[in-house]
Amino acid sequence: MVLKNLLISDKCALEKIRIIRYRLRKKRYMQKKMVKKNSKVTKYHYFTENLFFFNEKSIQTYCDNYKHAIISESDRILGNEYRDISGGYIKIGERVDWNKDYIFDHKWELKHYSRYILKDKKVSTDVKHVWELSRFYHLVVLAQAYQITNNEDYVEKIIDDVFTWSEQNPINNSVNWTVSMEVSIRVVNLIQALSLVRKSNSFNKEMRIKLNELIYMHGVYVWNNLEKGLSTNNHYLSNLVGLIWIGVYFKGSKLIHFNNISKKYLKFAFNQLIYELQYQINDDGFSYEDSVSYHGLNTEMILLTLNILEKNNISYPIELKMTATRMVEALQKLLINQKHIPLIGDVDNGRLIICNLLSNSDKTNFSYLIKIAKEMCLLKESELLHSPVLLSTSGIYRVFNKTFDIIIKCGRIGLNGLGGHAHNDQLSLVLNIHGEQIIVDPGTGYYSGDYELRRLLRSTDSHSTLFINNYEQNDIDIGMFKMIERTNSETLEVNENTFEGRHFGYLDTHGIEYIRKIKLYQDNIVILDSVSRLIEKEAFINFIFDDNVTLMKIDETNVEIKKNGLKVLLSIEGGTINILDQYISKSYGKTKQSNKVRITMESKNLKSIIRMK
Structure with a gap:
């Protein structure tokens, strides 16, 4: 019986391998077939006359207030200084390596896109650093600078970057060809940039031909590698958007093949x-x-x-x-x-x-x-918004008055219960007082760049909600973008100054039903947290604070909160307070040291009052 099961298992594995090989052969055949078709376009040297988001007229509308910033940014790009994904700058030498992660100093070798392992805990890198540079966001900035100044240096930089990128990233054979979303965003930025510099004298006939060919081949790739699985997301939307932009670019083309592609x-x-x-x-x-x-x-x-x-x-x-x-x-x-x-x-x-x-x-x-x-x-x-603001299907609620503004998460988790980009934040809250961010969500940090940080900032313990020691409200250990839903959150009451909800994330593991009620007044907030069963020294309520907030513990039940001249007092009944370190990330790839108030529940009912001082 054991041998039979092993044979069956081996057969299943072989069948999966056979299917994968068949799909790869089919994709390669389609790519070769489309490359042959490309012979029809190798002599097409006209840039489109169609309009895109930025054009000669809209530049004045959208860029008038920050023309100096555009020129300053473009001058930095001329010196090979590019923005990274976190918003900072990367200073690169004379030649850009478009397959290098400059943050982690890791070079991705060239091979067929199907052979890459993008999430490998053994390798210290985050492929998003490479992708970000290859999205060509900076080309649009350079093109805007050209529109403002008529300086051909900006166009020549666009040409140099695009052609060096093409040399280093053969079609289908680099890490920049692994995900259709990246290909789609890149071609959108290429199209937008070219539409702004198409009248430049820096382009010769051969350059125009190659650029049209590059746009065309981006479309071929996206068409053959649509990111449509059992549950689609922003990736598939970007694929469709990329195809539309390419369709608009080639619409009205003097070449019948391009016109047909556009219609298709x-x-x-x-x-x-x-x-x-x-x-x-x-x-x-x-x-x-x-x-x-x-x-x-x-x-x-x-x-x-x-x-x-x-x-x-x-x-x-x-x-x-x-x-x-x-x-x-x-x-x-x-x-x-x-x-x-x-x-x-x-x-x-x-x-x-x-x-x-x-x-x-x-x-x-x-x-x-x-x-x-x-x-x-x-x-x-x-x-003017009126309290409450309800996004009931998505489980996001906003209750506010002239002093306090609270946003609460209470609903089904993302991707219809599969997780996706959701965090363990059910019944967690975000608090602003007089426009100042006080209690915050911790953000993301990294995906594959730091697996531990990714899990930490996604976890229950990093959100302003109930946390049972060493247990998650939903299981997040099955994958970086997956969850097993247990919370099954419900909204019990929402009005202009009240929110009440509950979840069952700890029902199976601890027999606990958790209810949170928030009541807003003009000079204070009352938060009531109730559990159906108390686990002594194991049940906590966390509040995650912005990194610019200063906390001072007065005693076991009171904490003073300060930010930019604002003074607030947090007082509790039914527990004891500790102040702990906490990472937060307001931008991908960038973390800051902050603090959280952790309240140990000593009763099944905890009352927290946040009042103005």
Whole structure:
């Protein structure tokens, strides 16, 4: 029987290997087939005349207030000084190595994209560092600088970077060809940059031919490697967006083959986008991945894509516009001080293009999308929000008054219960007082760049909620982007000054049902945390504080909180207070030392009062 089981297991493994090999052979055949078709385009030397998000006219609208910043940034790029994913700068020598992680000093060797292992705990690197540079965000900044100054040096830098990148990244054979999302974002930025510099005298006929060929081959790759699995996410949305931008680029081309490609991509992407947005966007307008940052990225991708369709008088399904409106409305409801997102769920700083260089220095600032949506008539002029704000399907609630502003997570976890970019943050809260961030979500840190940090900042212990020692509210140890849901959170009451909810994350392990009730008054907040069963010295309530907050423990039940002249007192009944170290990450790849208040529950009911001093 054992031998039989082993034989069956071996047969299953062999069958899986056979299927994988078949799929790889098919992909390589398709790539070769499309490369042969490429012979039809090798002499096409015209840049498109179609319009994209930035053009000669819109540069004045979007860049007028920060022209000096664009020129300053572009001059740094001329000196091979590039922004990294965290918003800092990387100083590179004379020649850029487009396959090198400059943060971890790791070089990715060239091989077929199917042979890479992107998540390897034995190797100290984060492939996102390489991808970020190869997304070509900086090309758009250089192109904007050219529009402002007519300085051909900026165009020559674009040409040099694109062609050295092409030399170092043969089609299908580098780490920059492993994920279609990266290919899609790269081609969008390449198209946007070229549309701004197409009248430059720095291009010769051969360069134009090669650049058109490069755009074409990016489309071939995305078309043959669509990231559509059992559960799709922002990756597949980016693939569809990339195909639309390529379709717009080649629309009206003098080459019949390019025109056919344009029609093919646009028709397919429109049909798929309608379905995907119905699937990925909840009824309340929020993305089902359970991350405010990724919702911002998705909103940007859809807004900018609809924007270029309208600029080129390309009709598209009305359903896309209706969904885009709901998405931007959901984003607006969560902006703190009408600018910043709360760091609920993962934060990887992703953008489609850099729409606003100034806001890009703060990766939590999404106010520029509100401005774009208003210009596209998707939003009315800002209306005052009224408490409570409900994104009920997504499980995000906001209760506020003139002094306090609280955002609470209480609902199903991301990807319909599979996890995705969700954290163990059920019944966790974010608190702002008079516009100052006081209690925060810890952010993300890294993905594969630091596995321990990734797990730590995703864990229950790093969120402002109930934590049972050594136990998670949902199982996060099954994968970097996976969870097993146990919390099954429920909202019990929400009104203009009250929130109450519960979860069952510790019911199976400890027989505990957890209820949290928050009540807002003009000069204080009362938080009531209740557990159905007390485990002495094992049950804690955490509050994670912003790194600019100063905490001073007065005694076992009182802590003074200070920030920028603001003074607040935290007092508790039913427990004892300790102040511990805590990492937080406001930007991917960047961490800061902060603190958390850990309250040991000594009763089944804990009362926390936060009052102004």
